[in-house]
Amino acid sequence: MTRENTLETRGETFFLNLRFMLIVTVFVGNAIEPLISRMDGMHSLYLWIFSFHMPLFVLVTGYFARKSLTGSAGRKVLLQIAMQYLIFQSLYSALDVSLFHVSNIHHSFFAPYLLLWFLASHACWRLLMLGMGKWSRAAQITFAVAAGVAVGYLQLDGVWFSISRTFVYLPFFVIGYHFSFSTFAKWVQRYVKIAAAAFSVLIFALLAVLGSGFPMGWLYGSMTYMQLGAGEWYAGLYRLAVYALQITASLAFLGWVPYQVSRMTDWGRRTLYVFLLHGFIVRLAAISGVYAYIGNAAGTALLLLCAILSTVLLAQPGVKRLLHPIVEPSVDWMITLQRTALRRTP
Template structure:
């Protein structure tokens, strides 16, 4: 029993470390996006990050979801996700129309605003796992892969209800939910980790030289085959190939993640704050006009340094102390209302 607790504790430490490093890559990728059209190095870095960061982020989310999927804890998290979505969908949309004045955005609660797709999909992943609770892990994974491939054939804009990304990334949520850290540590020995990290670097250089041939839309997961201009009957094979790339990229990137507890572990407990707030910073940077001075190697280095530094800043306890009511609003009143409704219905 002690051994199981130790493995569970080490697994939580590892995934908290991973979660913080991933949110840093999310911030960095969003920060450099305005430069990828003019700087080949930034384009390669952007593609490299997208090859692993969302699949792994979904996997981490699935890993932590297994402790709070069912019962009142599961209902509470679903309510909080819903409330967060309403609050930040409203805030981002209002600022877009007033301060940021960004065009081409669907301002609708049925079309998650940019990064908020993750909240909508997280709720759906939890509901889907509840629906598949009586299936075997193999059955769940088979359904997830088939759904991820088949959703691309829908003749619609994949952004609505975050339907495309929900099913495209569902396999990684299932993997995370059933992830065995004990088995992972037996495989990822010191030399395997070093080899994996080296493979991750190699993938970056491959993408730098040949990645321009791969349309970015395939890595986003938000577009259907119709939107990607691939309407052949075998278009699903392209999605399967992307799954292969993402799986390899994710396994390789895990070689960089430390097993030991550190400041990264503590910061990893507050990545939600970085995730929901960093979009405001990136938007402000874009409208400020600062990117006109960053289109060179020095500017890109400054931008990446700022993104990592701000990730650390937003993960500090004081940010949670100040902004907790906004980022993690209380849903106690919703739980009370639910109980009252249930009592009346009985």
């Protein structure tokens, strides 16, 4: 095996490990959300998670997208994202009305349902990268940051078409797409990783002490500056400050990620199943009334353990075999129809 192939394999292992660790934080963050208003410890954990988990998740998505951005592979991924969006937007909306009875949610295909914003934005990130294909790396990153700042000035609800999050997180997708694992591995050796992990703990401590009044909307990326109560002309500077926090917290969290192959690496290949399915579990927990009985350290520890174990369970091969047609629907028939139509076109 050549050195380049070895580095590529190590990079894939690292990012699969990271992807699984991030989906754990996604599940945990959604599971503890009902508790953050009444438990300071859960609020601190929630704030810490949101300081890095979505930026890093987008970065990882960009890293893996470079193998399937263009050509037939790219078209197939876009078609599959569209199918996933239609299926799960319909499922979650139908269950909201019939079983979960959740209010204050836009049930529209033009307003992605909660976690499904990621699918809509993922498709847009790919299309934007295709459009920027001939630009230099510096130009792409500069445009992405400028767009992420500028989108906050729009006078509309950022949830529609996931327009706000698409541009707010675009810089991380571009960075992930161009990420050089060889350079990263060269500089981030054992002692650097230990220092980074320690700094991640320090960030958690600082957020626990100083973050009680921090407006969470800035970390969600889904709202405009007007919605966040920042109507000043210089509100874009706040976005840049949030970017600085997210980049710092993300780099620090990377110190926790192992380079070695393990079971976690295999679980990282099926995080899509966890991402699209865990919302059903969180919703069922919410309507069950279980959160009314969680008010102490033992209860929260049990909740965290259940979230972690559920993540592992949903990442098992058996779940993929059972639910593959729904989570990863085949789009070959769409491609066949397209080719047939093109052949018949004069």
